[in-house]
Amino acid sequence: MPELYGAHYPVAVVGGGQAGLSVSHCLRERGIAHVVVEANRVGHEWRERRWDSFCLVTPNWQCRLPGHPYTGPDPDGFMVRAEIVRYLEEYVARFDPPLVEGVSVTGLRRSPGGVFELTTSAGEFTADQVVVATGPYHTPSVPRMAERLPGGVEQIHSSRYRNPSQLPDGAVLVVGTGQSGCQIAEDLHLAGRQVHLAVGSAPRVARFYRGRDCVAWLDEMGHYAKGIDSFDDVSAVRMRVNHYVTGRGGGRDIDLRAFARDGMRLYGRLTGIDGGILEFADDLKVNLDRADAVADGIKDAIDAHITAQGVPAPDEARYIPVWEPAEQPEALDLAEARITSVIWSTGFTRDHRWIEIPVFDGRGYPMHWRGVTSTPGLYFLGLPWQYSWGSGRFEAVGRDAEFLADHIDASRRLADVCGTLTGAPTELASALPVG
Numbered sequence: 255m256p257e258l259y260g261a262h263y264p265v266a267v268v269g270g271g272q273a274g275l276s277v278s279h280c281l282r283e284r285g286i287a288h289v290v291v292e293a294n295r296v297g298h299e300w301r302e303r304r305w306d307s308f309c310l311v312t313p314n315w316q317c318r319l320p321g322h323p324y325t326g327p328d329p330d331g332f333m334v335r336a337e338i339v340r341y342l343e344e345y346v347a348r349f350d351p352p353l354v355e356g357v358s359v360t361g362l363r364r365s366p367g368g369v370f371e372l373t374t375s376a377g378e379f380t381a382d383q384v385v386v387a388t389g390p391y392h393t394p395s396v397p398r399m400a401e402r403l404p405g406g407v408e409q410i411h412s413s414r415y416r417n418p419s420q421l422p423d424g425a426v427l428v429v430g431t432g433q434s435g436c437q438i439a440e441d442l443h444l445a446g447r448q449v450h451l452a453v454g455s456a457p458r459v460a461r462f463y464r465g466r467d468c469v470a471w472l473d474e475m476g477h478y479a480k481g482i483d484s485f486d487d488v489s490a491v492r493m494r495v496n497h498y499v500t501g502r503g504g505g506r507d508i509d510l511r512a513f514a515r516d517g518m519r520l521y522g523r524l525t526g527i528d529g530g531i532l533e534f535a536d537d538l539k540v541n542l543d544r545a546d547a548v549a550d551g552i553k554d555a556i557d558a559h560i561t562a563q564g565v566p567a568p569d570e571a572r573y574i575p576v577w578e579p580a581e582q583p584e585a586l587d588l589a590e591a592r593i594t595s596v597i598w599s600t601g602f603t604r605d606h607r608w609i610e611i612p613v614f615d616g617r618g619y620p621m622h623w624r625g626v627t628s629t630p631g632l633y634f635l636g637l638p639w640q641y642s643w644g645s646g647r648f649e650a651v652g653r654d655a656e657f658l659a660d661h662i663d664a665s666r667r668l669a670d671v672c673g674t675l676t677g678a679p680t681e682l683a684s685a686l687p688v689g
Contacts, residue, residue, distance in 0.1 A: 259377030269387035273636025280659035297339035316649040332501025383631040391602040418445040424594030435599030457548035459497040478644040511577040
């Protein structure tokens with residue numbers, strides 16, 4: 255295992271998930287010495303912060319980590335949690351990265367000479383360049399209104415949900431309909447629990463359309479490779495919520511209307527809590543309609559592609575809503591509904607307080623272009639929409655890693671040349687402006 259205390263590395267990679275491992279592979283291909291520091295162990299996020307029935311929502315063939323594409327027997331299937339962990343562990347075994355596990359990086363600063371100083375639970379070390387590959391999902395986000403729930407109601411964040419049996423008997427309220435919220439609601443629903451679901455504004459997508467997985471169509475159409483620079487509203491694009499769908503059971507739609515038809519209780523956005531009374535916005539119908547409209551819009555784009563390219567594909571009738579809300583309940587009495595637990599599927603917040611370098615905007619988002627910041631030698635990798643829709647996922651994190659590795663290599667070479675021409679020491683040469 256690489257030493258950290260007092261050591262110096264040309265490149266330090268913070269985070270040993272799919273992003274950190276990908277850039278490590280790319281750096282090794284370029285002969286660049288580096289170290290990867292992981293706070294836990296490889297696969298921790300998948301192993302510890304996903305529920306028992308969790309599976310990917312993108313097909314296995316989209317798992318394209320550099321030098322480690324999926325080669326299993328089910329390319330059109332969806333890896334479950336244990337298989338995802340094994341995929342990452344096999345990646346580590348395959349190319350043996352310079353990985354240090356179980357060490358937290360608690361501070362990152364830049365010396366006046368341009369060298370990066372990293373404080374860790376195993377001591378301090380330095381590096382010429384640093385890749386922050388810790389992803390965006392750091393701290394579970396729970397609204398302050400949760401504090402007003404009655405003490406007898408158990409509440410957990412979606413990252414702590416494992417299976418229905420961990421919850422007390424009684425009905426369950428799930429707040430939020432992003433990918434986690436919808437899939438957890440389905441998990442509880444299939445287990446026979448009475449589920450109440452506060453529906454947000456997340457869009458949905460059909461699993462299959464006209465004979466193929468919609469992901470396959472979108473991949474063929476170039477959507478996953480489309481750069482964020484082709485959009486007018488870059489900030490808005492980066493904040494988009496993922497479409498809800500599932501890979502469970504071979505893959506299928508998540509149809510909240512069908513859940514409601516079969517007994518799930520749907521509400522609009524949760525807006526307030528007054529003791530045991532919950533208040534909701536009257537936007538349930540609007541949110542369901544908008545989600546369906548997004549799914550239809552994706553189908554429209556696929557239809558246009560099929561026509562333009564002359565692709566043979568079977569016709570398929572469009573979705574017809576199987577349920578409409580007769581009313582939009584604006585209040586819910588927890589005791590009357592026998593709700594004993596609440597699952598907050600309300601996402602995560604970023605926590606970069608350990609980075610003592612001014613590279614963040616007013617919302618705490620790292621300012622970068624394709625992961626390259628305004629501070630020479632400091633990079634980010636694994637962010638949603640870092641450059642494309644696939645960024646941060648198994649599908650495209652490798653492309654982003656290749657781009658950064660090329661930039662790191664060019665910066666290193668330029669620093670070497672400048673140091674030779676000017677006589678500047680390495681630590682100063684590495685701080686010279688690039689590009």
